[in-house]
Amino acid sequence: MKKRISLFLMIFFSVIAFGQKTVSGKITDEDGVGIPSASVTVEEPGKDAILAYGITNSKGEYKVTFTSGESNVDLKVKAFNQRPLTKQISNSDQTLNFKMEGEATEIKEVKLKTKMVTARGDTISYDLKAFDSKSDRTLADVLKKMPGIEVNTDGTILYQGNAINKFYVNGKDLMEGGYGTINNSLPKDAVQKVEVLENHQPVKILQDKVPSDQAAINIKLKNSVTMTGRGEVGVGGSPLLWNVKLTPMFFGQKSQWVVNYKSNNNGEQVENEGNILSFGNRFEGRRINATQNDWLNVENASTPNLPVKRYLMNSVHYVSANYLTNIDKKKEWELKANANYTNNAVERQSYTQYDFFATTDTPAYSVLQNTYNNFYTDKAKGELIFTKNAKKGFFKNTTSFSQYWNADRGTVDRFSTKSAVKSYGAEALESPTTSFQNSLSTIIPWKEKMVNVLSYISYQTDRQTLNVSPASYLTIPGFLPTSTDFVSQNLRLKTFEANHSANIGFSTKGWTFTPEVGFNFKSTDLVSNLANIIINPFTNPNAIPASQYSNDLKYTTATPYGSLGVNYKSDSWMLYANFPVNSNNIKAEDPLRSVSKELNKVTFEPSIFAQYTFASFWKASVNANINNNFGEINTAYAGFLMTSPSGISVMNPNNPIPQNNNKSAGTRLEYRNPLNNLFFNINYRFSDAKRNLISNPIIINGYTAMNYKVQDNSVLNNGYSAEVGKYFPKFKTNASLSYSNNTSKSDAFLNNDSYTNKNNGQSYGVKFNNTYFSWMSIDYNASITRTKQTSTGKVSTNATTTGFKHNLGVFFYPIENHTIGFNWDQINSTASATDQKYHNGFYDLSYQFTWAKKKIDFELKWMNIANKKVFENYEITSTYTSFTRVQLRPSQVMFTVKFNFK
Structure with a gap:
């Protein structure tokens, strides 16, 4: 590792020093x-x-x-x-x-021509009109075509390969990271330009003191006061389909708001629009996407590597509202209120054949499984935020509340060639969750210093009940319920977390030093039991007593710490580092099993980042960090737990508390030249994780019992990637190429057999869009992946899989206000060892008429023209190969009316 880091440091400093x-x-x-x-x-x-x-x-x-x-x-x-x-x-x-000498010029004729991409300091501005096509309607349609900018499938916006930290509209952060709603529904006609704010520090009082390597995006609208938004109403057939989207928006100088209602059963995933995609800065406090602790699960049908709209059988209703207003005359204080509610029902079905490899004491065998699911989601979230972000002080308090009423259902038909037994199971999970968080951060100037106080409190309860019927479906050895109709696994988690810290900042000549003290505390209570299980020690003397299926564990972590932050910023250099010393005190207690574990350890966990900007267009950076993780409650309980009808966790009460030490380092070279519309970046990353426990799954008849062995082991990862993008004005084409190579090496166990697992994955990508012809526009992206997996030891495999994926969208404009669209998704996979090849192609056709005067679109769309009903795929893992067949959405036709609000 030291040699690799030294080599890259030499390259880094030689690059930035040569010829400057x-x-x-x-x-x-x-x-x-x-x-x-x-x-x-x-x-x-x-x-x-x-x-x-x-x-x-x-x-x-x-x-x-x-x-x-x-x-x-x-x-x-x-x-x-x-x-x-x-x-x-x-x-x-x-x-x-x-x-300079003055020179007056008589201007006979003036033609205004805006540059497509311009730069001023750390701000890169994109003229929206230079990149849109006739088929584009929203900001998201155009944003993905801009050089240097990408939009992931989950809606996350990337600049030069890294996620943005803020999303502003006219300089205001209405959405607080959940910007998917605006991105997908803001009409492009309302936008004047898109600004990328490089090295963006969102806390104004820190802008000249604490640097940032992340970028933000500001959407500058044409008018300072804008009432706009986007709406769609559609119906279709095979079966009866609907799609409703209503998103009015208002952006004023004092207040902003967005109201959003979306509902469909045509396979469009809209319920994730409210997810937080950018989390800002640690000085703003802590924000999370509140989620359930999913300890218990029904068996899930497989999902294919396809766009979600191809296979999602849904019926969703999603409503959200976001409001921002200034509450003082100076417009320094802001109040934000956000709320959303989701009601979603999803059906899923798949068939999978698992072919397990032979081991030293187990011959090869197969498991054939049909899985049918119904997932029901009901969740609500509310958030209230008070913020003051001024040059002379900062305050932010965020209060969040989330409630889940989720339920999952599953039915499974399974046959094992090893036991020649066919089994059927009906599974039901109820999982209500209540979650509350409050985050407070304030920065107060004190003479030439800054005092920062942070406080975070979180409380969450999870109640989960997993029922399986009949009990005979559970054929895990040693897990032998008899003469019962069903078994019920009950689990309750109560989690309380509190993090408090205070620091003071000293600044001089571009340097800022921030000593900090803090205390982190987390307590989790786990209570579980398996009900309605009968174990007969006379008929099965080796059976595990029923009392072993109960847990009553309290797991606490208390970590007082002290740290020193060092920051430096100049015209060319940016540096930030942190040097914390943590006193980790962990305790796990289960009186039911007389279990009492403790770990007290002091750790030093430094991190550093340095960036150098040179020759106007170049940036080079290095980073490194060390951190320690000591596990969570899910690695400490001593009783058995049925986490799934196909798996049980078997923890050894004598195992110590996990200790994981992680070291990582990386370097990055970045070039962005707005003068010729060229952007590219090169990255390298290396990490080494050392652990004292290693997982040892026992797989029998397709059922898994998970336990852990005490053994030092490591996971080594290294990877590099490159991406280059350029806009060609003469051809009105934006094109990009990307490449990545990632290798991991780890120690592993399976059925008590040890082996070393090595994976290498490579990916090649190409993307371009063209609007050169007035009668046609093209969007195309494709990727080729190659994965090689090698296992050596008592478990030996050597397999390579390749995949090809592309999407082609072509739009024709034969007559003014008429658009014909064609979309083609192609997903292929090949396994070289078995010569398995699968080709999956999907085609859509659309016709759209635009009522230009009213700015209303009428669209008729035929999806999945070939009526492909299943997706087939073949995969190889270190323990088995699998053939999967997943049910897809059938061919369907929809008529939709699309319009802008105002």
């Missing part, structure tokens, strides 16, 4: 007054290529850093109403001042 030259000075007019907003560019003589550029500040001062192998370069200065200057200078560090 800086020219600085001041530009004035004939009267000696500084000229603001003058452009200064450095070019190689005789070449029409800009090496670097700069913009003068309000005093006329500039600074340009560049790299060139030439002995001389051309420096060019341009400003409005001034005669341009060009001077050949030596390739060296120097200070040059210029006095």
Whole structure:
């Protein structure tokens, strides 16, 4: 590891140090007054290529850093109403001042032409009109076409491969990270431009003191007061289908709001729009996507590697409301209220054949399984946020409440060739959850210092009941209920967490030092029992006593800590590091089993990040960290627990508390040049995780009993990736290429047999869109993946799988206001060892008429034209191969009316 890190550090510092030259000075007019907003560019003589550029500040001062192998370069200065200057200078560090001559120009005709991508300081601006096509309607449609920007399938927006930390509309953060609703429903016609705010520190009082390497996005609307939004109403057949989307929005100078109602049964997943996709900054406090502790589960039918709309059998209703208003005259204080509710029913069905590999004491065998599911989701969430974000102070308090009333159902038909027994099980899970969180953060200036206090409190209760009928379905050895119609696994979790800290910041000459003290506490109570189980020690003397299926465990973690934060920011350098010392005190107590475990350990867990910006367009960075994890309650209980009808966790009460030590390091090189619309990044990451416990699953007849052995083991990961994107104005084409290679190596056990598992995955991607022709536009993206898995030891496998995936969208505009669309999804998979090949193609056709005067679209769409009813796939793991057949949505036709609000 040290050799790898040293090599990359050498490369990093050699790249940023080679040939760096800086020219600085001041530009004035004939009267000696500084000229603001003058452009200064450095070019190689005789070449029409800009090496670097700069913009003068309000005093006329500039600074340009560049790299060139030439002995001389051309420096060019341009400003409005001034005669341009060009001077050949030596390739060296120097200070040059210029006095420009005024030049009045008579303008006979003016044509305004906005640049597609422009840069000013840390702000990259995209002109929306330069990237949209006639078929685009919303911000999300256009955003994914911009160079340097990606939109993941879950809605997360990436800039240069990294997730953004904020999403603003006219400078206000209405959605607090849950920006999917606006992104999917804001009409593109309301947007003037998209701004990427690089190195964005969202807390204003920290902007010159604590740097950030993340970017934010600001959507600048055409009007400062905007009433807009998007709506759709659709009906269809095979069977009866509906789709309703109503999202009015208002963006004013004092207040903003978004109301959203979406309902459908056509396979569109809208219930996740309220998920938090960006979490801001630790100084803003702590925010989470509240989720259930899913300890118990019914057996789940498989889901295919397809767009969700191809297989999701749903009936969903999702409603949300977001409101922001300023509550003082200075517009420093904001009140935000967010709420959403989801009611969703999902059906799922699949068939899977598992072929388990032979081990030293177990011959190969197969398990054939049909699974049918119904999942019912009812959840509500409310959030209230008070914020003051000003140069002279910061305050933020977030109160969240979530309630779940979820229920899952499953029926399974299973046949094992090993036992030649066919079994049937009906499964039902009830899982209500209540969750409450409150986060407070405030930063108060104190003379030349800053005092920051953070407080986070969370309380959550989970009640889960898993019923399985008949009891004979449970054929795990040693788990032998008899003469009962059903068994019932009951579980209750109560989790309380409190994190409190205080720090004080000292700043001098670009450096900020932040000593901090804090206390983290977490307590979890687990109570579980297996009801209606009969164990007869006379007929089965080896059976486990029924009392072993109960748990009463209290698990607490108390961690006082002290740390020192170090931050530095200059024109070129950005550094932030943290050096915490933690006193970890962990206790697990189960009086029912006389279990009492303790761990008291002091750890040093430093982290560091450094970034250097050079030659205007380049950024290079390195990062490294060490952290320790000591497990959670799910690794400490001593009684048996039926987590699934096909699996049971068997914990050894004599096992120690888990200790996991993780070390990681990485480096990144980034280039973004708005002048020629070119963006690319290269990344490398290495990690080494050491653990004292190793999982040892026992698989018999397709059922799994999970336990752990005491043995030191490690997981090594290293991976690198690269992505390049460019917009070609002449061809109106945005194109990008990507590549990634990830390798992992780990120690493992299966059925008490040890082995070493090594995985290598490679991915190649291409994406482009073209709007060159007035009568046609194209969107295309494709990826090729290759995964090789090698297991050596008592379990030996060597298998390679490849996959190909692409999506083609073509839109034709034969007549004004008429659009014909064609969409093609193709997913192929191949397993080289068995020569298994599966090809899955899906085709859609649409016709849209636009009533231009009213801005209303009428769309007729035929989905899954080929009426493909199942998806087939083949996979290889370290323990088995599997063939899966998943039920898909049938061919269907929908008629939809789409419109904007105002």
